[in-house]
Amino acid sequence: MKNHGHFGKYGGRYVPEMLMPALEELEKVYEKVKKNKSFQKEVHYYLQTFAGRPTPLTYAKNLTEKLGGAKIYLKNEGLNHTGAHKITHCIGQALIARMLGKKRLIAETGAGQHGVATATVAAKFGFSCTVYMGETDVYRQRPNVFLMERLGAKVVPVAFGNRTLKDAVNAAIKDWITNVDSTHYVLGSVVGPHPYPIMNRDFQSVVGKEVKKQIIKAEGKMPDYIIACVGGGSNAMGIFYPFIKEKLVNLIGVEAGGKGKRIGQHASRFNGGSVGVLEGFKSYFLQDNDGQIQKTHSISAGLDYAGIGPELVYLRDKKRMQFAAVNDKEVIEAVSVLSKTEGIIPALESAHAVAYALKLAHTLSKSKVIIINISGRGDKDLFILARAFKDKNFFNFLKSQLSI
Amino acid sequence: MNSIDIRLRKIQKEKRIGLMTHVVVGYPSLFETVSLVETMERAGADFIELQIPFSDPLADGPTIMKACEKALRKGVRVRDAFRVAAQLKKKVEVPLLFMAYYNNVFKYGVKRFCTDAKKAGVSGLIIPDMPIDEEHGEHFFAACKKNNLYAIRVISPVSTIGRLKKNAKGAKGFVYCMARQGTTGAQKKIDPNVVAFLKKVKEVFKIPVAVGFGISKKEHVDLLKRQVDIVIVGSAIIDAINRSNRKEIAKSTQQFIESLIKVPR
Structure with missing residues (x-):
């Protein structure tokens, strides 16, 4: 059929x-x-000629040394035209x-x-x-x-x-x-x-195809882990898809843990979600026993979708990929760490993948290789970050702009 | 025999147009839902849709969307719809249909939903986002058939002949035609293209034809009278309820419905 x-x-x-x-x-x-x-x-x-592909795969030397474990590479999708x-x-x-x-x-x-x-x-x-x-x-x-x-x-x-x-x-x-x-x-x-x-998976799979070539060139082998944040899942499916048949590559999706484990405080579909049908497809959704879709929360607007791409749930069922969640605080910390060690300010969405890698890298030996998908850059999060980092000077600047 | 067929026969015998009206279960309240349905029957409705409120009603415009939102905020549950239907079955003769989005049916359990609907005395289900194409995995139409519930097909002006044929296969009761492309909601005018669309529908479907989406005035009903067997009025009634003083909801609803179908006697 x-x-x-x-x-x-x-x-x-x-x-x-x-x-x-x-x-x-x-x-x-x-x-x-x-x-x-x-x-x-x-x-x-x-x-x-327009979007700027291929995007680089950058060896995160400082971060690798700082964490003292697996070798970390960053797929810098933030260098795409329009930032993601x-x-x-x-x-x-x-x-x-x-x-x-x-x-x-x-x-x-x-x-x-x-x-x-x-x-x-x-x-x-x-x-x-x-x-x-x-x-x-x-x-x-x-x-x-x-x-x-x-x-x-x-x-x-x-x-x-x-x-x-x-x-x-x-x-x-x-x-x-x-x-x-x-x-x-x-x-x-x-x-x-x-x-x-x-x-969309097919279009985005160019990301994974590039990564495959780039990591073979840099390391002469497949990576051990690929980590991507997952809202709907376009950046994750894009980088994962060409690796699905490479059974030794661990694929990890990171969901928005938000500010707590209770319904309404996060957007982790695998913490309290269940199978349902919404917006034209069957997948996992955060919903109540009647099937009414529940409120979600994440510091990143791109990850607070109540549902998730159907293929990702399928891959999880098949045990081909795993899911984890990180909370808003860990995400802010990850933005700070990546910015200062590697000179890359990630989008809050992508910082979820970074936050998980920060927890994982030091548990692995130095011979292992992790790739983090930096799906976007952080420029758009200026105001959220300014508040999170309590940047008084920035808000004074905003006030001065209003009085012009 | 399904009570929808009995009513269709009655309409044909009386040589008039049938009317299907609509309520959102729990709007403005569960108690008023029951009395609204009784009022609608008195005013001349032939079929009544009980819409189960859903958090994300994809095919609905602002009027029904807001009514769903309000009903849910009051804590209306899917099980309340079965309770209301069972209660009504003792009070009215008009055939009742559930209108719902598939997620509510799916979470309740397709089989259980259909057996409970039958037990509550419901005659048909209108589930716009459960297409025949997904039946192989859902077994929804099979469960309807088993419980003598008519799964009403909803078709649109953009439906191709191929889609119409696919939907016509095994269709029972009547076919629900959208008068225009769009979401639900009262309109000032009926799209004149509807006549050509209905002609196409009648070539494919061998069951009575109902038309809804945008119907809000007697002149709309008059325009469609010769083309179709049933007109469906949903949002326009909720608009009338919203315009009315809370204590006079029954009166306003009755007057509004009578104004739609009144014939000089």
């Missing part, structure tokens, strides 16, 4: 009939371009949308990185663009709202539900239901109805 986007019992396409034709069309076109060399060449062209890995699947989807004859792109965004990347490809390839963002996230990641608007996108704050990423997805789907003829929905992670989880 043909696989309709199922990973074991997860994934699938649980959408109302009004979205079925658009998803079937998207799937058909994607299946076609996947094998089409000239399409792949075009994607590659823009990844190289998100631009990669946005370029791919924009080229598909053009092929579908769509005139308008819509997207949801949490941290704003996927929104900025969508607004960027919309400007580059001549689409109009609307980005949905939870009201809470608009407030938390205001610099990215500014950037999206400068890029010509309309940013719509979502004022229902928990006012974060899940609600932005709902709002974007509602828009798509209404405007499906003219619009392509640039879903920004490996979640949602088929074919999104597969399509």
Whole structure:
């Protein structure tokens, strides 16, 4: 039987009939371009000449010596144009949308990185663009709202539900239901109805392919661990996917532990979550016994999604990957450590992977190799970090700007 | 025989258009849900959808979304819907249908949901995000069939002939057609393209046709009268409830429904 986007019992396409034709069309076109060399060449062209691929794999010498254990490498996806890995699947989807004859792109965004990347490809390839963002996230990641608007996108704050990423997805789907003829929905992670989880994973797998070549060149062998943060899971699936068959490589996903273990205080789907169906796919969700989706919290707006990519749950069930969670405090500490030892300020999302590596590295022998996916850079977190580090001078500067 | 068929026969015999109305279970309160359904039957509703409130109602516009949010904030549970239905079954004759999103059904347990729905006297289920394409893993339509519950198919103006045929297979009762592409919610005008869409539907489906999404006025009903067997009114009734003084909800609802289907006698 043909696989309709199922990973074991997860994934699938649980959408109302009004979205079925658009998803079937998207799937058909994607299946076609996947094998089409000239399409792949075009994607590659823009990844190289516009997004800045390949991104470097950097040996974190100082951090390795400081921790005194495994050798640590950083895949610096923060060096992508627009500051994170998100631009990669946005370029791919924009080229598909053009092929579908769509005139308008819509997207949801949490941290704003996927929104900025969508607004960027919309400007580059001549689409109009609307980005949905939870009201809470608009407030938390205001610099990215500014950037999206400068890029010509309309940013719509979502004022229902928990006012974060899940609600932005709902709002974007509602828009798509209404405007499906003219619009392509640039879903920004490996979640949602088929074919999104597969399509975004395929686009993002360029990250893992690069890492494979880079680490062989640097170390002459496969890594022992790859660590990535997991919200929906696009950066994780991207770096993990080419390594799934390399059974000796440990794949570790790091969830947002937030500020506590109780429901509502974190976004760790494997701490209190269960199987459910939401936003078009079956996976793990933080929900109550009735199936009502619960509130989440994370210091990083990009990781507080109540669900997780279906393929990641499948890989966990198969024991091919493990999950861990780190809390907000450990994340802030990780930002500080990586910035000062390696000269790289990671996004709060990516700092989750760093925080876990800080706990793991010293327990391993010096012959082991860890790769951390630094999925984005920390510029967007200026205001959250300024508050976390209690930077009085910065706030005085903000006050002085207001009085000009 | 399913009570939906009995009612459909009655509508056909009386040579009139049928009406399906809608409530969100627990909005404005569980107590008022029961009395609203009784009022709706009195006002002439032929079928009533009891929507189980969900935290993320994907296909619903602001009116129903807010009603769900309020019901959930009051602590309404999925089990309350079964309780309300069972209670109503003793008071009304109108066929009741559950409208729900699949996650609520899935978490409750598909089999258990269907047997409990039957026990509560419900005649059909409308689950818009449980497509026939996922039946191989869910066995939802099979569980409905086993319990003599009609799993109402919801189709849209963008449905291709292929999709219509897929949905028509094994469809029972009536088919729920969206009058326009979009989420639920009252509209000023009915999309004129709906006529062509309905023609396409009638070529594929051999069961009565119901139309919903955006219907809020008598002129909408009159426009559709010759095209379809049933009109569905949801958000517009909640809007009327919201406009009304809390003590006069029953009266306003009755007046609003009568204004939609009143025929000069």
